[in-house]
Amino acid sequence: MTHFADRLADAIRAKGNAVCAGLDPRWELLPAEIRARHGADTLEAAAAAVEEFCGRFLDVVAPLVPVVKPQAAFFEACGPAGMAALQRLLRQARDRKLVTILDGKRNDIASTAAAYADAAFGGVVIDRRVFPVWEADALTVNPYLGRDAVEPFLQSARKAGAGVFVLVRTSNAGAGQFQDLLVPAQDGGAPRPLYQHVGDAVAAWSRENLGRCGFGDVGAVVGVTYPAELAELRRTLPEVVFLVPGFGTQGGTAADVLPAFRGDGLGAVVNSSRGLMFPSRAGDEPWERSVERAAKETIAAIAGKS
Amino acid sequence: MTHFADRLADAIRAKGNAVCAGLDPRWELLPAEIRARHGADTLEAAAAAVEEFCGRFLDVVAPLVPVVKPQAAFFEACGPAGMAALQRLLRQARDRKLVTILDGKRNDIASTAAAYADAAFGGVVIDRRVFPVWEADALTVNPYLGRDAVEPFLQSARKAGAGVFVLVRTSNAGAGQFQDLLVPAQDGGAPRPLYQHVGDAVAAWSRENLGRCGFGDVGAVVGVTYPAELAELRRTLPEVVFLVPGFGTQGGTAADVLPAFRGDGLGAVVNSSRGLMFPSRAGDEPWERSVERAAKETIAAIAGKS
Numbered sequence: 001m002t003h004f005a006d007r008l009a010d011a012i013r014a015k016g017n018a019v020c021a022g023l024d025p026r027w028e029l030l031p032a033e034i035r036a037r038h039g040a041d042t043l044e045a046a047a048a049a050v051e052e053f054c055g056r057f058l059d060v061v062a063p064l065v066p067v068v069k070p071q072a073a074f075f076e077a078c079g080p081a082g083m084a085a086l087q088r089l090l091r092q093a094r095d096r097k098l099v100t101i102l103d104g105k106r107n108d109i110a111s112t113a114a115a116y117a118d119a120a121f122g123g124v125v126i127d128r129r130v131f132p133v134w135e136a137d138a139l140t141v142n143p144y145l146g147r148d149a150v151e152p153f154l155q156s157a158r159k160a161g162a163g164v165f166v167l168v169r170t171s172n173a174g175a176g177q178f179q180d181l182l183v184p185a186q187d188g189g190a191p192r193p194l195y196q197h198v199g200d201a202v203a204a205w206s207r208e209n210l211g212r213c214g215f216g217d218v219g220a221v222v223g224v225t226y227p228a229e230l231a232e233l234r235r236t237l238p239e240v241v242f243l244v245p246g247f248g249t250q251g252g253t254a255a256d257v258l259p260a261f262r263g264d265g266l267g268a269v270v271n272s273s274r275g276l277m278f279p280s281r282a283g284d285e286p287w288e289r290s291v292e293r294a295a296k297e298t299i300a301a302i303a304g305k306s
Numbered sequence: 307m308t309h310f311a312d313r314l315a316d317a318i319r320a321k322g323n324a325v326c327a328g329l330d331p332r333w334e335l336l337p338a339e340i341r342a343r344h345g346a347d348t349l350e351a352a353a354a355a356v357e358e359f360c361g362r363f364l365d366v367v368a369p370l371v372p373v374v375k376p377q378a379a380f381f382e383a384c385g386p387a388g389m390a391a392l393q394r395l396l397r398q399a400r401d402r403k404l405v406t407i408l409d410g411k412r413n414d415i416a417s418t419a420a421a422y423a424d425a426a427f428g429g430v431v432i433d434r435r436v437f438p439v440w441e442a443d444a445l446t447v448n449p450y451l452g453r454d455a456v457e458p459f460l461q462s463a464r465k466a467g468a469g470v471f472v473l474v475r476t477s478n479a480g481a482g483q484f485q486d487l488l489v490p491a492q493d494g495g496a497p498r499p500l501y502q503h504v505g506d507a508v509a510a511w512s513r514e515n516l517g518r519c520g521f522g523d524v525g526a527v528v529g530v531t532y533p534a535e536l537a538e539l540r541r542t543l544p545e546v547v548f549l550v551p552g553f554g555t556q557g558g559t560a561a562d563v564l565p566a567f568r569g570d571g572l573g574a575v576v577n578s579s580r581g582l583m584f585p586s587r588a589g590d591e592p593w594e595r596s597v598e599r600a601a602k603e604t605i606a607a608i609a610g611k612s
Contacts, residue, residue, distance in 0.1 A: 043430070170451050175455075178452055183489055
């Protein structure tokens with residue numbers, strides 16, 4: 001079983017870039033022809049439209065990028081039919097050798113966290129048989145509940161050779177309300193913001209299981225919308241892979257994202273969701289063409305700078 | 307549209323207690339006859355067993371308690387079929403006039419949070435039509451991402467007359483790793499733990515929309531496993547309804563939970579999950595009888611002390 005960070009590194013090297021295509025299927029932005037064909041008389045019809053769009057999107061981006069990140073919220077918004085679509089799309093992404101990060105930001109206390117984690121990774125055990133559910137390569141996890149609530153995700157991920165990305169510094173404008181609160185250092189040093197304390201915990205978890213590439217299987221979500229914090233975290237968390245949201249639509253630039261990488265181009269995946277799924281279309285060109293161009297532009301922008 | 311806190315207060319007064327029955331259907335604890343009848347050859351069969359058990363559990367507890375709290379993780383663990391079961395069980399609970407709290411601990415940045423929230427409460431809007439998804443009366447939400455990530459949940463809840471319970475002090479043993487970090491007060495006062503800063507934010511949100519009963523529609527999750535913190539938070543957050551996990555199996559006692567309530571018995575709901583769903587059975591009594599006895603004992607224990 002290959003270590004998660006090594007699989008991720010292999011995928012990044014094979015594709016020659018570290019772009020993660022976010023799957024954020026917002027109904028109102030789906031191509032008109034897909035919406036019209038499926039209609040929206042039921043949530044099941046909407047889920048079918050979402051699935052067709054995401055499947056065709058994967059067809060375009062799978063040869064180009066190493067990673068996809070489905071956003072659970074948009075599939076849950078279509079109810080059980082949306083979750084069934086998510087399950088099939090994750091399978092399709094795996095079949096295309098994409099590394100899959102399920103963006104669920106899940107969190108709960110011990111045995112409940114284990115239920116989320118088993119579903120995300122290796123499968124749920126029922127009467128000693130294992131039933132796969134989402135089979136993602138990684139899951140995003142919220143750290144607010146602390147160590148014993150995060151560790152079931154790590155245990156389950158490690159059994160499956162999967163990874164966990166813990167929210168450290170998120171990309172939203174209000175992220176600092178709690179994440180930036182200054183906490184005095186326990187050793188009497190200068191106070192540091194909460195997110196750096198969370199980062200320390202992530203680094204410790206990550207060092208428990210390093211891959212050949214030198215990175216651990218516990219990564220950190222660090223928004224590019226705060227480039228100074230991103231650069232600081234890269235220095236203090238050298239073994240932690242960063243999942244970097246906020247590029248493009250949210251305002252992050254290629255120059256901002258550069259510090260997320262180690263010298264050899266590993267150590268981060270840069271997510272773009274709306275910028276790749278719903279780029280501006282030139283005239284009446286097919287939407288797949290727009291997506292392909294947006295993906296290539298994003299890859300070039302990041303590669304040219306890193 | 308009745309305010310969430312008033313609906314909750316009405317339900318508590320009608321039943322004469324503030325017990326919340328947690329729906330945590332763990333496969334390995336389901337009654338043997340239900341497991342045997344449905345089998346576990348597929349996740350769909352497991353979901354059917356979970357649904358039958360939870361439905362019969364609701365039959366027993368609906369006349370006794372005012373609130374139920376399905377734990378999303380255990381339904382997600384059965385895949386899309388489990389989510390369909392969750393959807394039907396939430397409907398069944400509403401039909402029985404139970405207040406429903408979906409325990410999802412969801413969190414994400416703005417427009418993504420809105421997708422979770424619309425699904426949880428009033429429904430998802432597709433081509434100007436509203437499609438109900440979970441139709442819960444309340445949802446648990448994780449605050450780590452800050453104000454602009456929590457507010458879409460409040461906006462969506464308020465449109466539907468629903469409520470939000472924000473994680474403040476969770477019941478797990480490791481909760482303090484981040485929640486107890488001491489943060490200096492901005493006004494130069496004594497440092498206070500992070501969870502109290504989160505509590506302040508919850509109080510401010512709650513005061514934006516108070517019901518006739520004097521409580522707001524933004525509650526706080528506060529574990530009874532930390533009774534001193536619980537009592538302190540009751541003093542500092544007088545308008546905030548507490549959802550109190552940790553009673554029973556996790557170690558909280560009736561005396562511990564007393565300080566969660568206002569003098570008139572409102573202001574908190576005390577959750578018991580495993581203690582009600584999977585109580586010890588006296589001899590070969592039917593499991594429904596054990597559940598009924600456990601529910602009545604829990605109600606009496608809390609009422610006798612509050």
